[in-house]
Amino acid sequence: MSAVEAAHGRTFWVLSDVWNIVRRGLTHYQRQPVNIAWQLGFPILSVLLYGYVFGSAMQVPGGGDYKDFLMPGMFVMTMAFGFINTATVVVYDSTKGVIDRFRSMPMASSAVVAGRGVTDLIIACAELAIMMLTALVMGWRPDGGWEFLAAFGLLLWLRFALIWLGVWLGLLVPNPEAAGGLFAVAFPLTMISSIFVAPQLMPDWLGWVAAWNPLSSTSAATRELFGTPVGGGDSWVEQHALLMAGLWPAVLTVLFLPLAVRRFQRLSR
Amino acid sequence: MNDGYAVRAEGLEKRYGDKRALDGFDLAVRAGTVHGLLGPNGAGKTTAVRILSTLIRLDGGRAAVAGLDVARQPREVRARIGLTGQYAAVDEVLTGRQNLEMFGRLFHLGGRRARARAGELLEQFDLTDAADKGVGDYSGGMRRRLDLAASMILAPAVLFLDEPTTGLDPRSRGEVWESVRALVADGTTVLLTTQYLEEADRLASRITVIDQGRAIADDTPEGLKNRVGGDRIEVVVAERAEIPRVMKVVARVADGEPEAEDEALRVHASVTDRVSALTEVARTLQDEGVRVEDIGLRRPSLDDVFLRLTGHRAEQTDGTRTGTARTGGKGHRAAETAETVEDKGKGTRA
Numbered sequence: 001m002s003a004v005e006a007a008h009g010r011t012f013w014v015l016s017d018v019w020n021i022v023r024r025g026l027t028h029y030q031r032q033p034v035n036i037a038w039q040l041g042f043p044i045l046s047v048l049l050y051g052y053v054f055g056s057a058m059q060v061p062g063g064g065d066y067k068d069f070l071m072p073g074m075f076v077m078t079m080a081f082g083f084i085n086t087a088t089v090v091v092y093d094s095t096k097g098v099i100d101r102f103r104s105m106p107m108a109s110s111a112v113v114a115g116r117g118v119t120d121l122i123i124a125c126a127e128l129a130i131m132m133l134t135a136l137v138m139g140w141r142p143d144g145g146w147e148f149l150a151a152f153g154l155l156l157w158l159r160f161a162l163i164w165l166g167v168w169l170g171l172l173v174p175n176p177e178a179a180g181g182l183f184a185v186a187f188p189l190t191m192i193s194s195i196f197v198a199p200q201l202m203p204d205w206l207g208w209v210a211a212w213n214p215l216s217s218t219s220a221a222t223r224e225l226f227g228t229p230v231g232g233g234d235s236w237v238e239q240h241a242l243l244m245a246g247l248w249p250a251v252l253t254v255l256f257l258p259l260a261v262r263r264f265q266r267l268s269r
Numbered sequence: 270m271n272d273g274y275a276v277r278a279e280g281l282e283k284r285y286g287d288k289r290a291l292d293g294f295d296l297a298v299r300a301g302t303v304h305g306l307l308g309p310n311g312a313g314k315t316t317a318v319r320i321l322s323t324l325i326r327l328d329g330g331r332a333a334v335a336g337l338d339v340a341r342q343p344r345e346v347r348a349r350i351g352l353t354g355q356y357a358a359v360d361e362v363l364t365g366r367q368n369l370e371m372f373g374r375l376f377h378l379g380g381r382r383a384r385a386r387a388g389e390l391l392e393q394f395d396l397t398d399a400a401d402k403g404v405g406d407y408s409g410g411m412r413r414r415l416d417l418a419a420s421m422i423l424a425p426a427v428l429f430l431d432e433p434t435t436g437l438d439p440r441s442r443g444e445v446w447e448s449v450r451a452l453v454a455d456g457t458t459v460l461l462t463t464q465y466l467e468e469a470d471r472l473a474s475r476i477t478v479i480d481q482g483r484a485i486a487d488d489t490p491e492g493l494k495n496r497v498g499g500d501r502i503e504v505v506v507a508e509r510a511e512i513p514r515v516m517k518v519v520a521r522v523a524d525g526e527p528e529a530e531d532e533a534l535r536v537h538a539s540v541t542d543r544v545s546a547l548t549e550v551a552r553t554l555q556d557e558g559v560r561v562e563d564i565g566l567r568r569p570s571l572d573d574v575f576l577r578l579t580g581h582r583a584e585q586t587d588g589t590r591t592g593t594a595r596t597g598g599k600g601h602r603a604a605e606t607a608e609t610v611e612d613k614g615k616g617t618r619a
Contacts, residue, residue: 004378031362096357097354101352104352267325268325
């Protein structure tokens with residue numbers, strides 16, 4: 001134990017370890033800022049395509065402008081795709097031996113995962129800010145005040161839940177290329193939700209699946225809070241969007257956090 | 270347990286399902302030396318290193334590193350070891366300096382000392398010029414050196430090098446060897462795993478040969494080579510009728526009886542003074558007008574060592590054992606992937 005190490009307690013060093021992992025993650029973006037652009041490229045392109053190309057042909061049940069309806073959905077999609085980034089970084093670190101190096105050091109190994117999570121939340125804030133600015137430029141006008149903050153919070157809450165899915169998948173898939181393939185799974189999941197189209201406009205069974213998609217709950221709840229068109233829907237889950245937007249991420253966390261932790265512990269098997 | 274050994278392992282066992290990756294593996298590494306752990310793919314080298322460096326739990330036996338029990342005091346062990354695995358486990362996006370500073374802070378040096386230590390190591394490993402470049406732009410050898418530097422941040426008592434030169438070109442390989450020698454001169458004990466007899470020979474003062482999860486020999490490089498029979502001279506003749514004459518010529522420089530392979534039109538024998546033996550045989554054969562297709566020297570390979578020690582070829586072991594390592598590989602994927610890379614490398618080497 002070094003002199004500096006002895007001068008502080010265990011908790012201090014766990015927090016210090018987490019911060020150093022966060023710092024590493026943020027330095028990545030500082031050195032390769034274009035990565036944020038890549039990550040936002042798809043949502044921004046979607047806003048432009050759906051907003052301007054299909055926009056006039058799209059209808060929102062209950063009335064309202066489609067672009068206003070679409071924007072919160074785009075924020076949700078940005079958060080939803082975030083798990084792919086988490087998975088990509090984790091799979092890269094684990095296949096290149098970086099996680100092993102961390103685990104062979106006298107640092108807190110929980111910091112490896114916790115630091116990843118904190119980094120992802122910070123990046124998510126930056127992504128949301130950029131997406132919202134884009135939306136404002138396109139004429140989106142949300143309500144301000146605490147509702148705005150609550151909506152922002154619900155979006156981050158969703159992203160938080162998906163961190164664990166990302167870590168779990170990152171430790172599960174064999175190589176970084178396979179992590180890229182997760183996009184093919186994620187994309188349909190965002191389509192079969194209320195992100196782009198209100199579920200009640202879909203065939204009955206599909207609309208039912210879409211309504212129960214966790215992404216739909218966060219979309220509807222944030223639409224409500226931003227004061228933009230919600231797109232109606234009279235099923236129970238759609239009527240209780242705020243509750244479900246709080247509940248779904250909790251369920252996902254309860255499901256995937258233990259799976260991710262167990263997978264991480266299995267590294268020492 | 271400070272009896273002059275930096276690493277001691279007794280009866281190590283590691284099972285993956287019903288495969289035994291380690292099956293009663295013993296090892297004793299004297300402090301201040303380089304100890305080679307030599308074996309083909311899947312013999313258990315990486316599993317042994319991963320147990321000793323606290324990355325995976327052992328199923329049986331016991332092991333101490335720097336006098337500390339790896340199973341009961343993993344945290345204390347981690348503060349005294351460095352590990353360089355088969356991949357250069359450094360962050361490719363960060364610069365060399367940022368990497369070392371990050372690892373230094375994670376070794377709990379504190380910001381100021383981490384910065385100072387990073388500067389020292391960059392200089393020591395001859396990376397000062399590239400210090401502020403992204404590691405993605407480094408050559409293979411530079412990455413390896415940075416990787417070594419990262420495992421030297423705390424000046425560890427024991428350094429584990431798991432196939433540190435696999436996939437490197439000869440020049441980079443030489444650079445890594447230089448670095449390892451310098452570390453040992455400063456008092457670090459090194460456990461080096463390798464599949465190259467030459468590498469173990471160059472660096473290690475003692476070699477343990479591992480096969481199917483067990484140590485099958487433990488000797489000095491000299492001792493090991495003597496068992497195999499040292500360098501060999503090989504002469505390939507144009508016609509079978511020439512073989513007896515060649516046998517006679519080769520016998521003059523050989524350590525023992527030359528051996529002839531009639532089918533392959535080849536005569537070979539073990540020699541001590543390789544260069545003068547080659548010159549002598551080549552000149553005599555020319556003087557006597559023997560038609561020779563090829564003549565050359567061959568160093569004993571890992572394969573020769575294996576053939577002699579186990580009666581089977583390393584390649585065979587490889588075929589049956591690689592699967593074993595992979596079954597357990599789910600837990601340690603870096604090692605697993607490296608193995609795949611090696612398999613490919615093997616094809617080009619052969």
